[in-house]
Amino acid sequence: MTTMIGRVYSQYQLQLSFKEQMMMSIRTFIPSLRRGFASSAILRSNTVLKVGYVPEHFSTPLFFAKSEGYYAQAGVEPEFVPYISGTGHMIQALNEREIDVAVGLTEGFVAGLGKGQDWYKIVGTYVQSPLCWAISTGINRNDISSIADLRGGKIGVSRIGSGSYVMPFVMAVENGWSEEFEFKVLTNFKNLRNGVNDGTADAFMWELFTSKKYYDTKEIKHIGSIYTPWPSWTITAHDTAIEAESATGAISKFFTAVNKGIKYFEANPETAVEYISANLDYTAADAREWMKTVKFVDDVAIVDKAVIVDKTVGILQKAGVITNEHVRTESFTFDVKS
Known part of the structure; x- marks a missing residue:
């Protein structure tokens, strides 16, 4: 009898020990689970935005x-999508919902609208200074030595509607030409x-x-330049x-972070030179010269519609x-701040 009681008691102790272990595990697990939920909530609070x-x-402040960490601080997670062919391609990508936001050339976006x-819609301004478009031809094109030689010529463009397509028209107006280009x-x-x-094109x-x-x-070969008459x-x-x-505030959050990126760019010019020469196709000397010519805006959310x-x-x-x-332009812009 004593032996039987001992065995029952031992089993009871084992069961009790197991229950205590389970309770301890649960007590340990619950705070961990709560931390996991909290982390998930933080991740969910950061809105993903696909940015072309x-x-x-010019993209340097975006990556600064x-x-x-300015995007994380603002609560937005931009996914950057590069478009080497430029603004016209991004307009198409916006239409196909490949991206939510695009940072590109004013003339291309306005022409599309x-x-x-x-x-x-245009929701912000990024660079205040005009863009200097260089006009180039083939290195051995001895028949082309100046802008005047391009009158009615073949102009290479990245896409119809891109800045490289729009600016030849501006060049024609400035020079008083009526002949059409072959694009x-x-x-x-x-x-x-x-x-x-x-020989596919005379210039681009x-x-x-x-x-x-x-x-x-x-x-x-460089044969001339033309400046945009707009930011x-x-x-x-x-x-x-x-x-x-209105529900996500994603664009506004993105703008808050970009403004800080621009301020960092302006306060750290040598860091900008290092980034550009290490990550993009420019020498440090060219990066320094470019930085003398560019002026980013103080607040990207402001659009001077006029x-x-x-x-x-x-x-x-x-x-x-x-x-x-x-053209009715009232619907071309949207005020993110409103």
Whole structure:
């Protein structure tokens, strides 16, 4: 009997020990589970935003905002998607919902809106200074030595509707030309360089400092330049991102972080030079020279509609890029701050 009681008691002790162990495990697990839920909540509070950009020196403040943790602080997680072929491609990507936001050239975005591409709006300004478009031809094109030689010629462009397509019209207006260009769509900067050397195109237009390296290596020849008569870079968003803004605040959060990225860029010029020369296709000397010419905005959320939209539309109408003489521009912009 004593032995039987002992065995029962031992089993009871084992069962009790097991229950205590289970309770201890649960007590340990619950706080861990709560921490996990809390972490998930933090992740969910950061809104994902797909952002199209051109992988050039102008993108530097966007990535400083990332490296310095400004996006995380603002509660937004931008997923950057590069578009080497430029603004025209991003307009298409916005239409196909590949991206929510695009940072690109003012003339391309305004031209698209003026032609009825109504799936996006201009929501911000990125670069205040004008863009210097370099005009390039093939290194051995002895028949082309100046802008005057391009009258009625073959112009290489990345895409119809891109800045490289819009600016030749502005050049024609400035020079009083009425002849039409023959446009050759060559998709990207490399194909454009090849195109002017193999005779596919007589010339193309691209940003000066992006082109300069290839002047230095004698791959292409510089024959002139033209400046945009408007702030050069703006920010657009697809209508669905705009519609969701009141609930998510994603664009506003993105802008808060980008403003800080711009401030960091301006306060750390040598860090910017190091980043550009290490990550992009520029020498440190060219990066320093470019930084003397560029002025980013103080607040990307501000859009001066009279200058960025109305003035640009007027010039593009004169150039024949926008053929509708009665374009209504009221719906071209959206005020994120409102």
